Amino acid sequence: MRLSRIKKALAHGVPVFVFIVLVGSSAMASVGSYCATADLVEGDLRRALADTIAAKGAYYAANDTIRTFRGLQAAAGGNVVMRVDDATFRRNIASGRLRESAYLQVSIVGGPGSGVGPAVACGGGIATDAVVLRSADGASAVALRGCAGCSAASVLAMSDQRLPLALFAAALLWAFGCAAGRRRASLSRARAEAYGGLELSADGALFVDAAGEPVRLTPMQHRLLAMFFAAEGHSLSHREICDALWPKKPDASDTLYTLIRRLRCVVEQRSSLRIESDRGRAYRLTDR
Structure with a gap:
Protein backbone atom coordinates (compact mmCIF):
# COMPACT_ATOMS: atom_id res chain seq x y z
CA MET A 1 0.00 0.00 0.00
CA ARG A 2 2.82 2.36 0.91
CA LEU A 3 4.63 1.54 -2.34
CA SER A 4 1.44 2.24 -4.27
CA ARG A 5 1.10 5.64 -2.62
CA ILE A 6 4.74 6.42 -3.40
CA LYS A 7 4.26 5.49 -7.06
CA LYS A 8 1.11 7.62 -7.24
CA ALA A 9 2.90 10.58 -5.66
CA LEU A 10 5.79 10.21 -8.10
CA ALA A 11 3.40 9.95 -11.04
CA HIS A 12 1.90 13.30 -10.07
CA GLY A 13 5.04 15.00 -8.73
CA VAL A 14 7.62 14.21 -11.40
CA PRO A 15 5.79 15.99 -14.28
CA VAL A 16 5.33 19.08 -12.10
CA PHE A 17 8.99 18.96 -11.03
CA VAL A 18 10.18 18.70 -14.65
CA PHE A 19 7.94 21.63 -15.63
CA ILE A 20 9.30 23.76 -12.78
CA VAL A 21 12.89 22.86 -13.72
CA LEU A 22 12.30 23.82 -17.36
CA VAL A 23 10.62 27.12 -16.48
CA GLY A 24 13.28 27.91 -13.88
CA SER A 25 16.06 27.10 -16.34
CA SER A 26 14.41 29.33 -18.93
CA ALA A 27 14.18 32.22 -16.45
CA MET A 28 17.79 31.79 -15.32
CA ALA A 29 19.05 31.61 -18.91
CA SER A 30 17.04 34.72 -19.79
CA VAL A 31 18.40 36.70 -16.84
CA GLY A 32 21.94 35.51 -17.60
CA SER A 33 21.68 36.57 -21.22
CA TYR A 34 20.21 39.93 -20.19
CA CYS A 35 23.04 40.61 -17.71
CA ALA A 36 25.67 39.58 -20.26
CA THR A 37 24.17 41.95 -22.84
CA ALA A 38 23.99 44.79 -20.30
CA ASP A 39 27.69 44.23 -19.55
CA LEU A 40 28.48 44.30 -23.29
CA VAL A 41 26.55 47.56 -23.68
CA GLU A 42 28.40 49.13 -20.76
CA GLY A 43 31.72 47.91 -22.18
CA ASP A 44 30.86 49.45 -25.55
CA LEU A 45 30.06 52.76 -23.82
CA ARG A 46 33.35 52.68 -21.88
CA ARG A 47 35.39 52.11 -25.04
CA ALA A 48 33.53 54.87 -26.88
CA LEU A 49 34.01 57.26 -23.95
CA ALA A 50 37.75 56.51 -23.80
CA ASP A 51 38.11 57.13 -27.55
CA THR A 52 36.09 60.35 -27.29
CA ILE A 53 38.19 61.65 -24.40
CA ALA A 54 41.33 60.85 -26.37
CA ALA A 55 40.00 62.90 -29.28
CA LYS A 56 38.09 65.71 -27.53
CA GLY A 57 39.04 65.63 -23.86
CA ALA A 58 40.88 68.93 -24.11
CA TYR A 59 37.73 70.61 -25.44
CA TYR A 60 35.57 69.53 -22.50
CA ALA A 61 38.27 70.45 -19.95
CA ALA A 62 38.97 73.84 -21.56
CA ASN A 63 38.50 76.91 -19.36
CA ASP A 64 35.98 78.40 -21.81
CA THR A 65 33.81 75.28 -21.64
CA ILE A 66 33.96 75.16 -17.86
CA ARG A 67 33.20 78.88 -17.67
CA THR A 68 30.07 78.29 -19.77
CA PHE A 69 28.95 75.50 -17.45
CA ARG A 70 29.55 77.71 -14.41
CA GLY A 71 27.39 80.41 -15.96
CA LEU A 72 24.58 77.88 -16.35
CA GLN A 73 25.08 76.80 -12.74
CA ALA A 74 24.82 80.36 -11.55
CA ALA A 75 21.64 80.92 -13.56
CA ALA A 76 20.08 77.69 -12.31
CA GLY A 77 21.16 78.24 -8.73
CA GLY A 78 22.63 74.78 -8.42
CA ASN A 79 24.59 72.06 -10.09
CA VAL A 80 23.87 71.56 -13.79
CA VAL A 81 24.16 68.24 -15.60
CA MET A 82 24.36 68.57 -19.35
CA ARG A 83 23.29 65.99 -21.92
CA VAL A 84 25.50 66.31 -24.96
CA ASP A 85 24.66 64.45 -28.15
CA ASP A 86 28.29 64.20 -29.18
CA ALA A 87 28.69 62.96 -32.76
CA THR A 88 32.20 61.69 -32.08
CA PHE A 89 31.00 59.65 -29.11
CA ARG A 90 28.20 58.13 -31.15
CA ARG A 91 30.53 57.22 -33.99
CA ASN A 92 32.73 55.40 -31.50
CA ILE A 93 29.82 53.18 -30.42
CA ALA A 94 30.21 49.76 -32.03
CA SER A 95 26.56 48.69 -31.76
CA GLY A 96 24.32 50.27 -34.35
CA ARG A 97 21.22 49.66 -32.22
CA LEU A 98 22.88 51.43 -29.27
CA ARG A 99 24.31 54.34 -31.24
CA GLU A 100 21.07 56.31 -31.66
CA SER A 101 20.34 56.44 -27.92
CA ALA A 102 23.93 57.12 -26.79
CA TYR A 103 24.97 60.48 -25.39
CA LEU A 104 27.50 62.11 -23.07
CA GLN A 105 26.63 63.44 -19.63
CA VAL A 106 28.77 66.39 -18.62
CA SER A 107 28.89 68.15 -15.25
CA ILE A 108 31.16 70.46 -13.28
CA VAL A 109 32.17 68.62 -10.14
CA GLY A 110 34.75 70.89 -8.55
CA GLY A 111 35.67 74.48 -8.04
CA PRO A 112 38.18 76.76 -6.42
CA GLY A 113 39.10 75.47 -3.00
CA SER A 114 36.97 72.30 -3.24
CA GLY A 115 37.64 68.71 -4.14
CA VAL A 116 36.23 66.84 -7.08
CA GLY A 117 32.82 65.43 -6.21
CA PRO A 118 31.00 62.47 -7.75
CA ALA A 119 29.25 62.76 -11.07
CA VAL A 120 25.47 62.74 -11.12
CA ALA A 121 24.01 59.43 -12.28
CA CYS A 122 22.26 59.11 -15.60
CA GLY A 123 18.49 59.27 -15.45
CA GLY A 124 17.71 55.68 -16.38
CA GLY A 125 19.30 53.48 -18.99
CA ILE A 126 22.89 52.28 -18.79
CA ALA A 127 25.85 54.46 -17.84
CA THR A 128 29.59 54.12 -17.38
CA ASP A 129 31.56 55.29 -14.39
CA ALA A 130 32.43 58.99 -14.54
CA VAL A 131 35.79 60.06 -15.93
CA VAL A 132 36.99 63.32 -14.37
CA LEU A 133 39.06 65.77 -16.45
CA ARG A 134 40.73 68.70 -14.71
CA SER A 135 41.02 72.11 -16.28
CA ALA A 136 44.40 73.43 -17.34
CA ASP A 137 44.74 75.54 -14.20
CA GLY A 138 43.60 72.69 -11.97
CA ALA A 139 40.97 74.87 -10.34
CA SER A 140 37.98 73.00 -11.72
CA ALA A 141 37.11 69.60 -13.10
CA VAL A 142 34.56 68.27 -15.53
CA ALA A 143 33.04 64.79 -15.29
CA LEU A 144 32.13 62.84 -18.41
CA ARG A 145 29.97 59.78 -18.38
CA GLY A 146 28.90 57.67 -21.36
CA CYS A 147 25.18 56.93 -21.29
CA ALA A 148 22.65 55.03 -23.37
CA GLY A 149 18.97 55.78 -22.95
CA CYS A 150 17.90 52.19 -23.52
CA SER A 151 15.26 50.60 -21.32
CA ALA A 152 15.39 47.14 -19.80
CA ALA A 153 13.10 45.99 -22.61
CA SER A 154 15.59 47.30 -25.18
CA VAL A 155 18.46 45.44 -23.53
CA LEU A 156 16.31 42.31 -23.39
CA ALA A 157 15.54 42.68 -27.10
CA MET A 158 19.26 42.96 -27.87
CA SER A 159 20.13 39.88 -25.81
CA ASP A 160 20.19 36.36 -27.21
CA GLN A 161 16.99 34.77 -25.92
CA ARG A 162 17.01 31.68 -28.15
CA LEU A 163 17.95 29.25 -25.38
CA PRO A 164 15.44 30.70 -22.85
CA LEU A 165 12.69 30.61 -25.47
CA ALA A 166 13.59 27.04 -26.41
CA LEU A 167 13.44 25.98 -22.75
CA PHE A 168 10.15 27.81 -22.23
CA ALA A 169 8.70 26.20 -25.36
CA ALA A 170 9.87 22.82 -24.04
CA ALA A 171 8.11 23.57 -20.74
CA LEU A 172 4.89 24.43 -22.56
CA LEU A 173 5.11 21.31 -24.72
CA TRP A 174 5.80 19.22 -21.62
CA ALA A 175 2.81 20.72 -19.81
CA PHE A 176 0.60 20.21 -22.87
CA GLY A 177 1.80 16.63 -23.27
CA CYS A 178 1.19 15.84 -19.59
CA ALA A 179 -2.27 17.42 -19.72
CA ALA A 180 -3.13 15.53 -22.90
CA GLY A 181 -1.83 12.28 -21.40
CA ARG A 182 -3.89 12.73 -18.26
CA ARG A 183 -6.93 13.59 -20.33
CA ARG A 184 -6.47 10.45 -22.43
CA ALA A 185 -6.04 8.38 -19.28
CA SER A 186 -9.12 9.98 -17.76
CA LEU A 187 -11.16 9.33 -20.88
CA SER A 188 -9.87 5.77 -20.99
CA ARG A 189 -10.94 5.23 -17.39
CA ALA A 190 -14.25 6.93 -18.02
CA ARG A 191 -15.01 4.95 -21.16
CA ALA A 192 -17.86 2.52 -20.52
Missing part, protein backbone atom coordinates in the same frame (compact mmCIF):
# COMPACT_ATOMS: atom_id res chain seq x y z
CA GLU A 193 -17.23 -1.18 -21.03
CA ALA A 194 -19.65 -2.89 -23.41
CA TYR A 195 -20.15 -6.60 -24.03
CA GLY A 196 -22.92 -8.57 -25.68
CA GLY A 197 -25.39 -5.72 -25.81
CA LEU A 198 -24.86 -4.65 -22.20
CA GLU A 199 -22.86 -1.60 -21.23
CA LEU A 200 -21.39 -0.81 -17.84
CA SER A 201 -21.33 2.91 -17.04
CA ALA A 202 -18.01 4.65 -16.45
CA ASP A 203 -18.54 4.83 -12.70
CA GLY A 204 -19.65 1.19 -12.57
CA ALA A 205 -22.99 2.15 -11.06
CA LEU A 206 -25.34 1.17 -13.89
CA PHE A 207 -25.87 -1.40 -16.64
CA VAL A 208 -27.81 -0.39 -19.74
CA ASP A 209 -29.02 -2.50 -22.65
CA ALA A 210 -28.56 -1.89 -26.37
CA ALA A 211 -31.52 0.49 -26.37
CA GLY A 212 -29.94 2.56 -23.64
CA GLU A 213 -32.46 1.47 -21.03
CA PRO A 214 -31.23 0.73 -17.50
CA VAL A 215 -31.18 -2.92 -16.50
CA ARG A 216 -32.79 -3.39 -13.10
CA LEU A 217 -30.61 -5.56 -10.89
CA THR A 218 -30.39 -6.26 -7.20
CA PRO A 219 -27.19 -5.04 -5.54
CA MET A 220 -25.84 -8.60 -5.43
CA GLN A 221 -26.74 -9.24 -9.08
CA HIS A 222 -25.10 -5.96 -10.10
CA ARG A 223 -21.94 -6.81 -8.21
CA LEU A 224 -21.68 -10.27 -9.73
CA LEU A 225 -22.30 -9.02 -13.27
CA ALA A 226 -19.66 -6.32 -12.77
CA MET A 227 -17.24 -9.03 -11.65
CA PHE A 228 -17.94 -10.96 -14.86
CA PHE A 229 -17.26 -7.82 -16.92
CA ALA A 230 -13.96 -7.16 -15.14
CA ALA A 231 -12.70 -10.75 -15.12
CA GLU A 232 -10.26 -12.02 -17.72
CA GLY A 233 -12.24 -13.92 -20.33
CA HIS A 234 -15.37 -12.98 -18.37
CA SER A 235 -14.88 -16.17 -16.39
CA LEU A 236 -15.06 -16.63 -12.59
CA SER A 237 -14.48 -19.65 -10.43
CA HIS A 238 -16.91 -20.79 -7.77
CA ARG A 239 -14.42 -19.86 -5.05
CA GLU A 240 -13.74 -16.39 -6.50
CA ILE A 241 -17.42 -15.51 -6.43
CA CYS A 242 -18.07 -16.89 -2.95
CA ASP A 243 -14.99 -15.24 -1.46
CA ALA A 244 -15.96 -11.89 -2.95
CA LEU A 245 -19.69 -11.94 -2.18
CA TRP A 246 -19.92 -14.01 0.99
CA PRO A 247 -16.47 -14.07 2.59
CA LYS A 248 -17.79 -15.10 6.02
CA LYS A 249 -20.13 -17.81 4.84
CA PRO A 250 -18.63 -21.35 5.06
CA ASP A 251 -20.68 -22.78 2.18
CA ALA A 252 -22.49 -20.39 -0.15
CA SER A 253 -23.12 -22.88 -2.96
CA ASP A 254 -26.91 -22.79 -2.68
CA THR A 255 -26.96 -19.01 -2.44
CA LEU A 256 -24.68 -18.74 -5.45
CA TYR A 257 -26.81 -21.16 -7.46
CA THR A 258 -29.91 -19.06 -6.76
CA LEU A 259 -28.10 -15.83 -7.63
CA ILE A 260 -26.76 -17.27 -10.90
CA ARG A 261 -30.18 -18.60 -11.89
CA ARG A 262 -31.91 -15.27 -11.34
CA LEU A 263 -29.14 -13.24 -12.97
CA ARG A 264 -29.15 -15.58 -15.97
CA CYS A 265 -32.81 -14.81 -16.63
CA VAL A 266 -32.25 -11.06 -16.58
CA VAL A 267 -29.12 -11.20 -18.73
CA GLU A 268 -30.64 -13.44 -21.39
CA GLN A 269 -33.77 -11.27 -21.61
CA ARG A 270 -31.95 -7.95 -21.99
CA SER A 271 -28.90 -8.92 -24.05
CA SER A 272 -27.26 -11.54 -26.21
CA LEU A 273 -25.27 -12.81 -23.23
CA ARG A 274 -25.67 -16.00 -21.29
CA ILE A 275 -24.05 -17.49 -18.22
CA GLU A 276 -22.51 -20.91 -18.77
CA SER A 277 -21.64 -23.26 -15.92
CA ASP A 278 -18.70 -25.66 -15.80
CA ARG A 279 -20.24 -28.27 -13.49
CA GLY A 280 -20.66 -25.67 -10.80
CA ARG A 281 -16.91 -25.17 -10.48
CA ALA A 282 -16.77 -22.04 -12.64
CA TYR A 283 -19.08 -19.71 -14.52
CA ARG A 284 -18.49 -17.80 -17.72
CA LEU A 285 -20.33 -14.92 -19.35
CA THR A 286 -20.48 -15.54 -23.11
CA ASP A 287 -21.97 -13.78 -26.10
CA ARG A 288 -24.36 -15.93 -28.09
Whole structure:
Protein backbone atom coordinates (compact mmCIF):
# COMPACT_ATOMS: atom_id res chain seq x y z
CA MET A 1 0.00 0.00 0.00
CA ARG A 2 2.82 2.36 0.91
CA LEU A 3 4.63 1.54 -2.34
CA SER A 4 1.44 2.24 -4.27
CA ARG A 5 1.10 5.64 -2.62
CA ILE A 6 4.74 6.42 -3.40
CA LYS A 7 4.26 5.49 -7.06
CA LYS A 8 1.11 7.62 -7.24
CA ALA A 9 2.90 10.58 -5.66
CA LEU A 10 5.79 10.21 -8.10
CA ALA A 11 3.40 9.95 -11.04
CA HIS A 12 1.90 13.30 -10.07
CA GLY A 13 5.04 15.00 -8.73
CA VAL A 14 7.62 14.21 -11.40
CA PRO A 15 5.79 15.99 -14.28
CA VAL A 16 5.33 19.08 -12.10
CA PHE A 17 8.99 18.96 -11.03
CA VAL A 18 10.18 18.70 -14.65
CA PHE A 19 7.94 21.63 -15.63
CA ILE A 20 9.30 23.76 -12.78
CA VAL A 21 12.89 22.86 -13.72
CA LEU A 22 12.30 23.82 -17.36
CA VAL A 23 10.62 27.12 -16.48
CA GLY A 24 13.28 27.91 -13.88
CA SER A 25 16.06 27.10 -16.34
CA SER A 26 14.41 29.33 -18.93
CA ALA A 27 14.18 32.22 -16.45
CA MET A 28 17.79 31.79 -15.32
CA ALA A 29 19.05 31.61 -18.91
CA SER A 30 17.04 34.72 -19.79
CA VAL A 31 18.40 36.70 -16.84
CA GLY A 32 21.94 35.51 -17.60
CA SER A 33 21.68 36.57 -21.22
CA TYR A 34 20.21 39.93 -20.19
CA CYS A 35 23.04 40.61 -17.71
CA ALA A 36 25.67 39.58 -20.26
CA THR A 37 24.17 41.95 -22.84
CA ALA A 38 23.99 44.79 -20.30
CA ASP A 39 27.69 44.23 -19.55
CA LEU A 40 28.48 44.30 -23.29
CA VAL A 41 26.55 47.56 -23.68
CA GLU A 42 28.40 49.13 -20.76
CA GLY A 43 31.72 47.91 -22.18
CA ASP A 44 30.86 49.45 -25.55
CA LEU A 45 30.06 52.76 -23.82
CA ARG A 46 33.35 52.68 -21.88
CA ARG A 47 35.39 52.11 -25.04
CA ALA A 48 33.53 54.87 -26.88
CA LEU A 49 34.01 57.26 -23.95
CA ALA A 50 37.75 56.51 -23.80
CA ASP A 51 38.11 57.13 -27.55
CA THR A 52 36.09 60.35 -27.29
CA ILE A 53 38.19 61.65 -24.40
CA ALA A 54 41.33 60.85 -26.37
CA ALA A 55 40.00 62.90 -29.28
CA LYS A 56 38.09 65.71 -27.53
CA GLY A 57 39.04 65.63 -23.86
CA ALA A 58 40.88 68.93 -24.11
CA TYR A 59 37.73 70.61 -25.44
CA TYR A 60 35.57 69.53 -22.50
CA ALA A 61 38.27 70.45 -19.95
CA ALA A 62 38.97 73.84 -21.56
CA ASN A 63 38.50 76.91 -19.36
CA ASP A 64 35.98 78.40 -21.81
CA THR A 65 33.81 75.28 -21.64
CA ILE A 66 33.96 75.16 -17.86
CA ARG A 67 33.20 78.88 -17.67
CA THR A 68 30.07 78.29 -19.77
CA PHE A 69 28.95 75.50 -17.45
CA ARG A 70 29.55 77.71 -14.41
CA GLY A 71 27.39 80.41 -15.96
CA LEU A 72 24.58 77.88 -16.35
CA GLN A 73 25.08 76.80 -12.74
CA ALA A 74 24.82 80.36 -11.55
CA ALA A 75 21.64 80.92 -13.56
CA ALA A 76 20.08 77.69 -12.31
CA GLY A 77 21.16 78.24 -8.73
CA GLY A 78 22.63 74.78 -8.42
CA ASN A 79 24.59 72.06 -10.09
CA VAL A 80 23.87 71.56 -13.79
CA VAL A 81 24.16 68.24 -15.60
CA MET A 82 24.36 68.57 -19.35
CA ARG A 83 23.29 65.99 -21.92
CA VAL A 84 25.50 66.31 -24.96
CA ASP A 85 24.66 64.45 -28.15
CA ASP A 86 28.29 64.20 -29.18
CA ALA A 87 28.69 62.96 -32.76
CA THR A 88 32.20 61.69 -32.08
CA PHE A 89 31.00 59.65 -29.11
CA ARG A 90 28.20 58.13 -31.15
CA ARG A 91 30.53 57.22 -33.99
CA ASN A 92 32.73 55.40 -31.50
CA ILE A 93 29.82 53.18 -30.42
CA ALA A 94 30.21 49.76 -32.03
CA SER A 95 26.56 48.69 -31.76
CA GLY A 96 24.32 50.27 -34.35
CA ARG A 97 21.22 49.66 -32.22
CA LEU A 98 22.88 51.43 -29.27
CA ARG A 99 24.31 54.34 -31.24
CA GLU A 100 21.07 56.31 -31.66
CA SER A 101 20.34 56.44 -27.92
CA ALA A 102 23.93 57.12 -26.79
CA TYR A 103 24.97 60.48 -25.39
CA LEU A 104 27.50 62.11 -23.07
CA GLN A 105 26.63 63.44 -19.63
CA VAL A 106 28.77 66.39 -18.62
CA SER A 107 28.89 68.15 -15.25
CA ILE A 108 31.16 70.46 -13.28
CA VAL A 109 32.17 68.62 -10.14
CA GLY A 110 34.75 70.89 -8.55
CA GLY A 111 35.67 74.48 -8.04
CA PRO A 112 38.18 76.76 -6.42
CA GLY A 113 39.10 75.47 -3.00
CA SER A 114 36.97 72.30 -3.24
CA GLY A 115 37.64 68.71 -4.14
CA VAL A 116 36.23 66.84 -7.08
CA GLY A 117 32.82 65.43 -6.21
CA PRO A 118 31.00 62.47 -7.75
CA ALA A 119 29.25 62.76 -11.07
CA VAL A 120 25.47 62.74 -11.12
CA ALA A 121 24.01 59.43 -12.28
CA CYS A 122 22.26 59.11 -15.60
CA GLY A 123 18.49 59.27 -15.45
CA GLY A 124 17.71 55.68 -16.38
CA GLY A 125 19.30 53.48 -18.99
CA ILE A 126 22.89 52.28 -18.79
CA ALA A 127 25.85 54.46 -17.84
CA THR A 128 29.59 54.12 -17.38
CA ASP A 129 31.56 55.29 -14.39
CA ALA A 130 32.43 58.99 -14.54
CA VAL A 131 35.79 60.06 -15.93
CA VAL A 132 36.99 63.32 -14.37
CA LEU A 133 39.06 65.77 -16.45
CA ARG A 134 40.73 68.70 -14.71
CA SER A 135 41.02 72.11 -16.28
CA ALA A 136 44.40 73.43 -17.34
CA ASP A 137 44.74 75.54 -14.20
CA GLY A 138 43.60 72.69 -11.97
CA ALA A 139 40.97 74.87 -10.34
CA SER A 140 37.98 73.00 -11.72
CA ALA A 141 37.11 69.60 -13.10
CA VAL A 142 34.56 68.27 -15.53
CA ALA A 143 33.04 64.79 -15.29
CA LEU A 144 32.13 62.84 -18.41
CA ARG A 145 29.97 59.78 -18.38
CA GLY A 146 28.90 57.67 -21.36
CA CYS A 147 25.18 56.93 -21.29
CA ALA A 148 22.65 55.03 -23.37
CA GLY A 149 18.97 55.78 -22.95
CA CYS A 150 17.90 52.19 -23.52
CA SER A 151 15.26 50.60 -21.32
CA ALA A 152 15.39 47.14 -19.80
CA ALA A 153 13.10 45.99 -22.61
CA SER A 154 15.59 47.30 -25.18
CA VAL A 155 18.46 45.44 -23.53
CA LEU A 156 16.31 42.31 -23.39
CA ALA A 157 15.54 42.68 -27.10
CA MET A 158 19.26 42.96 -27.87
CA SER A 159 20.13 39.88 -25.81
CA ASP A 160 20.19 36.36 -27.21
CA GLN A 161 16.99 34.77 -25.92
CA ARG A 162 17.01 31.68 -28.15
CA LEU A 163 17.95 29.25 -25.38
CA PRO A 164 15.44 30.70 -22.85
CA LEU A 165 12.69 30.61 -25.47
CA ALA A 166 13.59 27.04 -26.41
CA LEU A 167 13.44 25.98 -22.75
CA PHE A 168 10.15 27.81 -22.23
CA ALA A 169 8.70 26.20 -25.36
CA ALA A 170 9.87 22.82 -24.04
CA ALA A 171 8.11 23.57 -20.74
CA LEU A 172 4.89 24.43 -22.56
CA LEU A 173 5.11 21.31 -24.72
CA TRP A 174 5.80 19.22 -21.62
CA ALA A 175 2.81 20.72 -19.81
CA PHE A 176 0.60 20.21 -22.87
CA GLY A 177 1.80 16.63 -23.27
CA CYS A 178 1.19 15.84 -19.59
CA ALA A 179 -2.27 17.42 -19.72
CA ALA A 180 -3.13 15.53 -22.90
CA GLY A 181 -1.83 12.28 -21.40
CA ARG A 182 -3.89 12.73 -18.26
CA ARG A 183 -6.93 13.59 -20.33
CA ARG A 184 -6.47 10.45 -22.43
CA ALA A 185 -6.04 8.38 -19.28
CA SER A 186 -9.12 9.98 -17.76
CA LEU A 187 -11.16 9.33 -20.88
CA SER A 188 -9.87 5.77 -20.99
CA ARG A 189 -10.94 5.23 -17.39
CA ALA A 190 -14.25 6.93 -18.02
CA ARG A 191 -15.01 4.95 -21.16
CA ALA A 192 -17.86 2.52 -20.52
CA GLU A 193 -17.23 -1.18 -21.03
CA ALA A 194 -19.65 -2.89 -23.41
CA TYR A 195 -20.15 -6.60 -24.03
CA GLY A 196 -22.92 -8.57 -25.68
CA GLY A 197 -25.39 -5.72 -25.81
CA LEU A 198 -24.86 -4.65 -22.20
CA GLU A 199 -22.86 -1.60 -21.23
CA LEU A 200 -21.39 -0.81 -17.84
CA SER A 201 -21.33 2.91 -17.04
CA ALA A 202 -18.01 4.65 -16.45
CA ASP A 203 -18.54 4.83 -12.70
CA GLY A 204 -19.65 1.19 -12.57
CA ALA A 205 -22.99 2.15 -11.06
CA LEU A 206 -25.34 1.17 -13.89
CA PHE A 207 -25.87 -1.40 -16.64
CA VAL A 208 -27.81 -0.39 -19.74
CA ASP A 209 -29.02 -2.50 -22.65
CA ALA A 210 -28.56 -1.89 -26.37
CA ALA A 211 -31.52 0.49 -26.37
CA GLY A 212 -29.94 2.56 -23.64
CA GLU A 213 -32.46 1.47 -21.03
CA PRO A 214 -31.23 0.73 -17.50
CA VAL A 215 -31.18 -2.92 -16.50
CA ARG A 216 -32.79 -3.39 -13.10
CA LEU A 217 -30.61 -5.56 -10.89
CA THR A 218 -30.39 -6.26 -7.20
CA PRO A 219 -27.19 -5.04 -5.54
CA MET A 220 -25.84 -8.60 -5.43
CA GLN A 221 -26.74 -9.24 -9.08
CA HIS A 222 -25.10 -5.96 -10.10
CA ARG A 223 -21.94 -6.81 -8.21
CA LEU A 224 -21.68 -10.27 -9.73
CA LEU A 225 -22.30 -9.02 -13.27
CA ALA A 226 -19.66 -6.32 -12.77
CA MET A 227 -17.24 -9.03 -11.65
CA PHE A 228 -17.94 -10.96 -14.86
CA PHE A 229 -17.26 -7.82 -16.92
CA ALA A 230 -13.96 -7.16 -15.14
CA ALA A 231 -12.70 -10.75 -15.12
CA GLU A 232 -10.26 -12.02 -17.72
CA GLY A 233 -12.24 -13.92 -20.33
CA HIS A 234 -15.37 -12.98 -18.37
CA SER A 235 -14.88 -16.17 -16.39
CA LEU A 236 -15.06 -16.63 -12.59
CA SER A 237 -14.48 -19.65 -10.43
CA HIS A 238 -16.91 -20.79 -7.77
CA ARG A 239 -14.42 -19.86 -5.05
CA GLU A 240 -13.74 -16.39 -6.50
CA ILE A 241 -17.42 -15.51 -6.43
CA CYS A 242 -18.07 -16.89 -2.95
CA ASP A 243 -14.99 -15.24 -1.46
CA ALA A 244 -15.96 -11.89 -2.95
CA LEU A 245 -19.69 -11.94 -2.18
CA TRP A 246 -19.92 -14.01 0.99
CA PRO A 247 -16.47 -14.07 2.59
CA LYS A 248 -17.79 -15.10 6.02
CA LYS A 249 -20.13 -17.81 4.84
CA PRO A 250 -18.63 -21.35 5.06
CA ASP A 251 -20.68 -22.78 2.18
CA ALA A 252 -22.49 -20.39 -0.15
CA SER A 253 -23.12 -22.88 -2.96
CA ASP A 254 -26.91 -22.79 -2.68
CA THR A 255 -26.96 -19.01 -2.44
CA LEU A 256 -24.68 -18.74 -5.45
CA TYR A 257 -26.81 -21.16 -7.46
CA THR A 258 -29.91 -19.06 -6.76
CA LEU A 259 -28.10 -15.83 -7.63
CA ILE A 260 -26.76 -17.27 -10.90
CA ARG A 261 -30.18 -18.60 -11.89
CA ARG A 262 -31.91 -15.27 -11.34
CA LEU A 263 -29.14 -13.24 -12.97
CA ARG A 264 -29.15 -15.58 -15.97
CA CYS A 265 -32.81 -14.81 -16.63
CA VAL A 266 -32.25 -11.06 -16.58
CA VAL A 267 -29.12 -11.20 -18.73
CA GLU A 268 -30.64 -13.44 -21.39
CA GLN A 269 -33.77 -11.27 -21.61
CA ARG A 270 -31.95 -7.95 -21.99
CA SER A 271 -28.90 -8.92 -24.05
CA SER A 272 -27.26 -11.54 -26.21
CA LEU A 273 -25.27 -12.81 -23.23
CA ARG A 274 -25.67 -16.00 -21.29
CA ILE A 275 -24.05 -17.49 -18.22
CA GLU A 276 -22.51 -20.91 -18.77
CA SER A 277 -21.64 -23.26 -15.92
CA ASP A 278 -18.70 -25.66 -15.80
CA ARG A 279 -20.24 -28.27 -13.49
CA GLY A 280 -20.66 -25.67 -10.80
CA ARG A 281 -16.91 -25.17 -10.48
CA ALA A 282 -16.77 -22.04 -12.64
CA TYR A 283 -19.08 -19.71 -14.52
CA ARG A 284 -18.49 -17.80 -17.72
CA LEU A 285 -20.33 -14.92 -19.35
CA THR A 286 -20.48 -15.54 -23.11
CA ASP A 287 -21.97 -13.78 -26.10
CA ARG A 288 -24.36 -15.93 -28.09
